Amino acid sequence: MKYTRLGKTDLDVSRICFGCWQLSPSFWGEVPVGPWADSVRAALELGVNFIDTADAYGDGHAETELGKLLKQDGTRDQFIIATKFYWNFADGPRHPDTTHDYILRACEASLQRLQTERIDLYQIHAWDAITRPDEVAKAFHQLKQAGKVRWFGVSNLNPEQMDLYRSRFEVSCLQPPYSLVARDIEARELPYCLNHQIGVINYSPLFRGLLGGNYKADSTITGNRAKGPLFHGEGLRIIAAAIEKAKTIGAEIGLTMPELAMRWTLTHPAITSAIAGVRKPEHIKGVVKAAEAPLDQRTWHQLAGLFAQAKAEALAAAK
Numbered sequence: 001m002k003y004t005r006l007g008k009t010d011l012d013v014s015r016i017c018f019g020c021w022q023l024s025p026s027f028w029g030e031v032p033v034g035p036w037a038d039s040v041r042a043a044l045e046l047g048v049n050f051i052d053t054a055d056a057y058g059d060g061h062a063e064t065e066l067g068k069l070l071k072q073d074g075t076r077d078q079f080i081i082a083t084k085f086y087w088n089f090a091d092g093p094r095h096p097d098t099t100h101d102y103i104l105r106a107c108e109a110s111l112q113r114l115q116t117e118r119i120d121l122y123q124i125h126a127w128d129a130i131t132r133p134d135e136v137a138k139a140f141h142q143l144k145q146a147g148k149v150r151w152f153g154v155s156n157l158n159p160e161q162m163d164l165y166r167s168r169f170e171v172s173c174l175q176p177p178y179s180l181v182a183r184d185i186e187a188r189e190l191p192y193c194l195n196h197q198i199g200v201i202n203y204s205p206l207f208r209g210l211l212g213g214n215y216k217a218d219s220t221i222t223g224n225r226a227k228g229p230l231f232h233g234e235g236l237r238i239i240a241a242a243i244e245k246a247k248t249i250g251a252e253i254g255l256t257m258p259e260l261a262m263r264w265t266l267t268h269p270a271i272t273s274a275i276a277g278v279r280k281p282e283h284i285k286g287v288v289k290a291a292e293a294p295l296d297q298r299t300w301h302q303l304a305g306l307f308a309q310a311k312a313e314a315l316a317a318a319k
């Protein structure tokens with residue numbers, strides 16, 4: 001495993017981060033906790049020291065299970081734990097909430113569920129248009145002073161939104177979506193983060209599993225993913241054809257499709273660590289090689305071009 005410094009923090013994180021969204025039944029259905037727990041253990045054995053979760057994943061379920069497991073195994077201190085707040089699911093119907101008092105409450109609740117005394121990276125899950133950044137800053141200063149949070153990060157924010165926070169507190173990390181078929185952040189967010197030495201941990205590097213190489217043109221993908229235009233019909237057929245070509249490219253350099261897709265994101269100089277979504281040990285074992293495998297510039301651009309064209313054709317076909 002390779003490790004790298006997260007932005008201007010003192011955290012040396014593995015280049016593959018273990019993502020816990022899979023313990024969110026409303027999106028992924030019920031995921032058995034046994035194999036999931038074994039994947040956390042497998043990840044640790046493979047050198048992964050970085051876990052991403054959120055209070056909203058299963059409305060506390062992911063944090064609770066993670067807390068229980070790390071307590072039982074005595075492995076809390078072997079991991080750097082990142083979690084998030086934003087979705088208030090405690091007060092009536094779920095809604096965004098980044099008000100000062102709510103942040104303090106949400107942090108306390110996360111600490112209890114995770115059975116820990118500190119959160120290493122506390123992230124705002126998304127932009128809250130109706131709360132003054134000063135409120136967030138006040139809460140963050142208090143949490144930092146109390147030693148409950150080490151560093152702060154943001155997710156799904158653009159540079160202007162990051163500026164509003166950065167003028168009030170230190171933003172150490174951005175968590176955006178990034179993969180061979182989701183490259184919007186290359187234009188603005190990634191250069192911004194490079195320029196300001198903000199770490200970037202990208203989510204959905206396999207585009208929620210589509211780039212894992214298991215789906216063929218005639219596969220039936222069920223559940224919430226099926227709604228996406230690339231996950232069914234002509235869109236899937238076109239992407240599946242590109243994946244077959246990519247597999248050949250990967251085979252030439254000794255990488256499987258999930259390793260190649262993951263490696264492709266990690267090759268961008270702004271990316272610190274890629275967050276892998278994991279349900280079972282095979283998932284994490286199937287991507288860790290990406291942390292160390294080389295990928296030359298020619299191949300990076302070849303893959304970028306292949307999927308840019310496939311995505312454009314797939315979206316046009318889906319219209």
Ligand SMILES: NC(=O)c1ccc[n+]([C@@H]2O[C@H](COP(=O)([O-])OP(=O)(O)OC[C@H]3O[C@@H](n4cnc5c(N)ncnc54)[C@H](OP(=O)(O)O)[C@@H]3O)[C@@H](O)[C@H]2O)c1
Binds near residue numbers: 275277282283285
């Ligand atoms: N900040 C945010 O708004 C946000 C949003 C989304 C995610 N995240 C974070 O990022 C993490 C990763 O996102 P994601 O879950 O979308 O990630 P992903 O890695 O793109 O997709 C995960 C899915 O890919 C498939 N997969 C995983 N490993 C594989 C392998 N080795 N070979 C083939 N297929 C494999 C599995 O689905 P199947 O086996 O069912 O195909 C798995 O559920 C989440 O767990 C969460 O921590 C954050």
